[in-house]
Amino acid sequence: MSSPNSWYETLTSTPALVAGAIGVSVAALFAVGSGSGSNRTAGQVTEQVKEVAHSVNAQGSKGKVAQAAASIMSAPSTELAPPKDDPITPSQLSQYDGSDPSKPIYVAIKGRVFDVTAKPEMYGKGRGYNIFAGKDASKGLGMSSLDAADAVPDYSSLNETQMNTLNQWESFFEKRYNVVGKVKPE
Numbered sequence: 001m002s003s004p005n006s007w008y009e010t011l012t013s014t015p016a017l018v019a020g021a022i023g024v025s026v027a028a029l030f031a032v033g034s035g036s037g038s039n040r041t042a043g044q045v046t047e048q049v050k051e052v053a054h055s056v057n058a059q060g061s062k063g064k065v066a067q068a069a070a071s072i073m074s075a076p077s078t079e080l081a082p083p084k085d086d087p088i089t090p091s092q093l094s095q096y097d098g099s100d101p102s103k104p105i106y107v108a109i110k111g112r113v114f115d116v117t118a119k120p121e122m123y124g125k126g127r128g129y130n131i132f133a134g135k136d137a138s139k140g141l142g143m144s145s146l147d148a149a150d151a152v153p154d155y156s157s158l159n160e161t162q163m164n165t166l167n168q169w170e171s172f173f174e175k176r177y178n179v180v181g182k183v184k185p186e
């Protein structure tokens, strides 16, 4: 059961659960900033977890995302198609939420629709980031929240730090996923 990749698989499919398992709430984890903290008992996993969390949230630390990308996050894609402008309504978008394995999976950020079909282990049904699938959940991305209530397109309530986080996710997606359209009101 303990293959070298098992912790990674677990992290990417159930981040919130893992945070609980190692005794760190997601909220606390994302609030630690660059402090050393005392949650070192889980050793390597904890360090990796922090690295991801920090890279996404650390304010004004440009390059951290790139560092994390080198060590743990998937690499940017070198073969992106030209972005499409096709209008996609929210109800159309909702059909690409990973519940039908024969359909693509879409995640929208600030109204731009990204095709994340290549990552069913993250965005597929029952997976850790399925909350972002089939919708524009910009607010939740900015808040580092996996809560359904935050998975909404209106990000106008985000503070500056959260806006930075959202913008970092936007740039993360831009580098990895094809843009297949734009969200258009019904």
Ligand code: HEM
Pocket (backbone or CB within 6 Å): 011, 012, 015, 016, 018, 019, 026, 029, 049, 052, 072, 073, 074, 116, 119, 122, 129, 140, 141, 142, 143, 144, 145, 146, 169
């Ligand atoms: C304990 C907490 C967390 C852990 C351990 C964790 C772990 C990870 C790991 C290891 C990856 C990289 C996977 C890969 O590139 O193959 C990842 C990606 C990601 N995480 Fe988390 N994460 C946590 C919390 C969160 C939260 C709260 C959010 C909410 C915004 C979030 C959103 C994402 C997103 C959007 C990706 C990019 C997935 C992709 O398209 O490649 N994570 N996470």
